[in-house]
Amino acid sequence: MTQHFNPTAPHDLIGIGFGPSNLALAIALQERAEQGGKAFDALFLERQPDYNWHGNTLVAQSELQISFLKDLVTLRNPSSRFSFVNYLKAHGRLVDFINLGTFYPCRMEYNDYLRWVAAQFAGQSRYGEQVLRVEPVIEADGRVQRLNVISQNQQGCEVSRQTRSVIVSTGGTPKIPPAFAGFKDDPRVFHHARYLSAMATQACSRGEPMRIAVVGAGQSAAEAFIDLSDNFPNVQVDMILRAAVLKPADDSPFVNEIFGPDYTDLVFNQPETERERLIREYHNTNYSVVDLDLIERIYAILYRQKVSGIERHAFLCRRIIESASDVDGRVQLQLRDLATGSTEARRYDAVILATGYERRSHRELLAPLKDYLDDFRVDRDYQLLARPELETPVFIQGFSQHSHGLSDTLLSVLPARSGEIAAALEQRLEGVSQSHALHEARALHSVSA
Ligand SMILES: Cc1cc2nc3c(=O)[nH]c(=O)nc-3n(C[C@H](O)[C@H](O)[C@H](O)COP(=O)(O)OP(=O)(O)OC[C@H]3O[C@@H](n4cnc5c(N)ncnc54)[C@H](O)[C@@H]3O)c2cc1C
Ligand SMILES: NC(=O)c1ccc[n+]([C@@H]2O[C@H](COP(=O)([O-])OP(=O)(O)OC[C@H]3O[C@@H](n4cnc5c(N)ncnc54)[C@H](OP(=O)(O)O)[C@@H]3O)[C@@H](O)[C@H]2O)c1
The missing domain is CATH 3.50.50.60 (FAD/NAD(P)-binding domain)
Structure with a gap:
């Protein structure tokens, strides 16, 4: 049985997967709204029963492979309350962590940090829901202004929700x-x-x-x-x-510069063959x-x-x-x-x-939209290129290594990327609602004419 949530009031955005990428996005959207930006109705769907970052690989010895300063937010907003340092402070371990003298916390602790952040977005997240597919809602004139996100809950029931945009951040397979x-x-x-x-x-x-x-x-x-x-x-x-x-x-300092936020522009602006060469050259990072x-x-x-x-x-x-x-x-x-x-x-x-790991789950989830898309290619803001009829922006995180560089599947790019997507989302959703209003006004005009 499929449960439908109020189809007349679509969410502004549904994020599929609630790993670090969408968690960083949830922060970016909230901080943007707090600074006067648009407050979106965002919902994140996660298939695991609770928050867990690669939970089955968290062996005692496993350490984070990048500096804790590259947490979900610090590179974009060092004064954010969602930083790893603030997590340490809130848990009474800031001094002890400093005494450890490391930039590389164990992954169990980093998982606990991510869980702490995720708990602060409990109202915007649903666990135990595996998204199965994203379908277009096609209007009589062929335009798509809403998407149906269909998931399966822990009881095995299909749940269908409507949204004006989607962000797929489902990680590797x-x-x-x-x-x-x-x-x-x-x-x-x-x-x-x-x-x-x-x-x-x-x-x-x-x-x-x-x-x-x-x-x-x-x-x-x-x-x-x-x-x-x-x-x-x-x-x-x-x-x-x-x-x-x-x-x-290779995590030596000059090489590490390829994981800096500016490097994304450098890679993106290269021709295809040069991008491929850069990925090959730094594969061993x-x-x-x-x-x-x-x-x-x-x-x-x-x-x-x-x-x-x-x-x-x-x-x-x-x-x-x-x-x-x-x-x-x-x-x-x-x-x-x-x-x-x-x-x-x-x-x-x-x-x-x-x-x-392979990076293909976005293609499977978005298969019903395939005919609108340009073979899953994205623009600089991680939005999938699409035919104009698809008025619902669809973004992907973690599937653009070939166009945005090696940091795309890693933690290092999260603060910058989530900020870029939040800004693009605001611009495009607002753009969509303006063009929608314009369309409705024109329709009204032609009816009354
Ligand atoms: C063992 C391991 C350790 C790593 N350590 C590091 C590290 O130290 N530093 C670093 O920079 N990178 C590391 N990485 C790379 C890793 O990709 C990133 O750390 C990070 O997890 C990327 O976040 P993400 O949200 O894009 O993907 P993920 O963390 O994979 O999160 C995706 C989420 O989506 C959920 N999901 C998937 N499909 C669905 C669906 N259909 N419906 C609903 N939910 C779904 C998953 O359950 C998961 O919670 C590591 C990777 C692995 C495998
Ligand atoms: N502590 C941590 O933070 C931590 C822990 C684990 C993983 N990670 C991260 O997770 C990501 C993935 O790492 P990973 O080690 O899981 O994968 P990986 O680096 O992609 O390595 C996969 C390995 O499997 C081999 N392989 C692939 N297909 C094979 C086949 N058909 N037959 C035999 N061998 C095959 C590859 O061999 P070839 O080299 O011959 O292709 C390679 O050695 C990386 O970003 C890594 O840093 C982080």
């Missing part, structure tokens, strides 16, 4: 290599995005021995390796990577790379094995996984050594796919 397609929903094979809940059901959580493969050579793979090594003494880990080595993330201190810890663990002669974990580099199959109740991986061409089969009790 776990990437599953094709070799593992046959293991969908198999508890032995899971993506790192489900690490903590999936590990809780494994035999090693009850102290039983297991052999586990971790696939990948990025930060997620490294964090899984360390967590398994530290907290599951009965687990033997094989780290399986296509690369020859684990490479460090974010993808398939690991924080240096973690690399050193992994190296030290493997070195100590050499000293003791007890080989617990294996580091299988330059290996392609040709196939994965169920053999005698275990997961058998057929590995090819890229250096020698030789193959071998290895069996595991579980396989953790730390194989990264």
Whole structure:
């Protein structure tokens, strides 16, 4: 059964997903309204039952990878009450945090900061609602002035709400290599995005021995390796990577300038081929790379094995996984050594796919609008380019790396981007209501003429 909320009073904006991107936007809209801007009726829909930032990956050792000064708001408004520093103050830990002498809080604490901010927007957010699709409401003259956002609530009911604009900020989708397609929903094979809940059901959580493969050579793979090594003494880990080595993330100061707000203009103003070149050049700031201190810890663990002669974990580099199959109740991986061409089969009790994320959920959610859109290309303000009949602005956050640069999927751009979208939204929604009023006035005129 679909529940309809008062279709005559559409929301000004519905944000899909309430991760850091839309949380930053909620702040930007509120602060703009407080400074005399338009106060919008905004609603944010989140599929998780409560606020959680990559909650299944929050292992004890995991730290934020950017400075806490790049929180949701400080770069745009350093005096905002939604800053990380104000969160620390409100929780009585400001002095203690300063004594820590770090710019990189643990991710558990940063999650708690985000939850603290989200709680302040409880009236504008609904949890436990997974948005399924966004549909156009087509008027008799072909124009679209409202969108239907259709979600599914925790009771399995479809809920439909109307809105004058949409912001899709639904983050990445776990990437599953094709070799593992046959293991969908198999508890032995899971993506790192489900690490903590999936590990809780494994035999090693009850102290039983297991052999586990971790696939990948990025930060997620490294964090899984360390967590398994530290907290599951009965687990033997094989780290399986296509690369020859684990490479460090380049976060040196000159390179870090690419994550500054000004850099977005630089990237956006380049021709397509140059943008692609820039992304390739700085790929090693974010993808398939690991924080240096973690690399050193992994190296030290493997070195100590050499000293003791007890080989617990294996580091299988330059290996392609040709196939994965169920053999005698275990997961058998057929590995090819890229250096020698030789193959071998290895069996595991579980396989953790730390194989990264794809960015495609906006295309799925917005598929009913596809015919109005210019292949999901955006303008500088992250609004999807569209045919004039689509009068409802649609914005996306986190899906524009190819046009806006590497910071697009990260936290560093949030304060600036949310400010830009809030300003664009105000301009375009106000523009829409003016043209709507004009249209209605013209219609009235032609009726009375
Ligand atoms: C493990 C991990 C750690 C990271 N650490 C850092 C870091 O330290 N620094 C950094 O800069 N970046 C980091 N990143 C990158 C990450 O993309 C950003 O930190 C940030 O999460 C981006 O925020 P977002 O709101 O765009 O996306 P997300 O955080 O992914 O939030 C999207 C939200 O949308 C919800 N959602 C998805 N689909 C639907 C739907 N159909 N209906 C309703 N809700 C939906 C999700 O549940 C989620 O809450 C990390 C990424 C991962 C995976
Ligand atoms: N502490 C933290 O803040 C933290 C923790 C975890 C993640 N993150 C962030 O989350 C984002 C994603 O990191 P991530 O480590 O999950 O992903 P990632 O950096 O994209 O790395 C994915 C890894 O999986 C490998 N891979 C992909 N497809 C494969 C296949 N078919 N077969 C074998 N290997 C395959 C890749 O290999 P190739 O290199 O050969 O392509 C790569 O090594 C990054 O921004 C990262 O910084 C942050």
